[in-house]
Amino acid sequence: MEAPLYPDFSLDPSTPRGPQPAFWVGPRHLAGDDRRLYDSVADTLSGLGWTSLTIVRGRHELDEAPEDRQVLRSTVLHISPDTLRWAQWSLADEPFRLGDLPIAWQISARTDTSSPLAAWSSYFTTDVPGEAVADYLVALDARDQPAVPHTGPEAVLDAVAAHGWLRDIDQPHAGATDPTFTSHISLGEVPPLIQDADPRALTIDADEAGPAGWQAWAEPALGAPCLWSASFAASVPHDLIAVFAASLSSTAPVLRRLLPEATRERLLRAPA
DSSP, rough: OOOOTTTTTTTTSSSSSSOOOOEEEEOHHHHHHHOOHHHHHHHHHHHHEEEEEEEEEEETTTTTTTTGOEEEEEEEEEEEETSSSSEEEEEGGOOOOEEEEEEEEEEEEOOOOTOSSSSEEEEETTTTTHHHHHHHHHHEEEEEEEESOOSSSSHHHHHTTTTTEEOOSSSSSTTTOTTSSSSEEEEEOTTTTTBBOTHHHHOOOTSSSOOOOEEEEESSSSTSSOOOEEEEEEEEEEEHHHHHHHHHHSSSOOEESSSOOTTTGOOEEEEE
16 A cells, blocks of 8 residues: 655645645656646647647627636647647636546647548546656657557557556456556547547447547546546557556656645655
């Protein structure tokens, strides 16, 4: 059982102790996003040379003071230099939910610039560790063809197994969990509304299973709300998901100031 190295040191953000101290914490998959999921990912995209666009929708009357303007919806869109891949921060855009959690980042790619439609999309809610999303985007940026698969699904399970995760007993070729049985990754039916260019996703009957895609989530306690979840359309290349899985399951500690309430007591931590 994991326990804090410094249990008497409060990490409650409401505690009036001045500036919040920084800690190195682990395991990463339970460490949350430090409430910096946008900043950590956007900084990575900026370093890769992606262009960011802010889209604001609302009502603007003539001679209206800026503070009186009614902004209805807004989003930030990051686009790669070749325009074949993009990442949308949609948390301020009233996003749909995944595992009862609001989706924060939607990352997509297309095969060529002649088509405006995404070949696949992937979705990440709040509290997904920003390091894992950033590593996923770096791998996506490095690909010449972002929509062409290079490996099979076994690469995803190999990535987490290398960090001590256990394969699912009933489905050893389609799922794995961390040693505390808190976080999971599974290949199976994707949730509704997940965008994918695979035509089978549009032609299946209600009683048929569609193309299988990867899902990942953290459930701090049996039956408790999920801490975070991520969903990948069936056409997302497995090698990209393997990069995300490897980063998510990494045993390297991450720097945090704010820890999730649901997993705080499960985290090892040391002052940074």
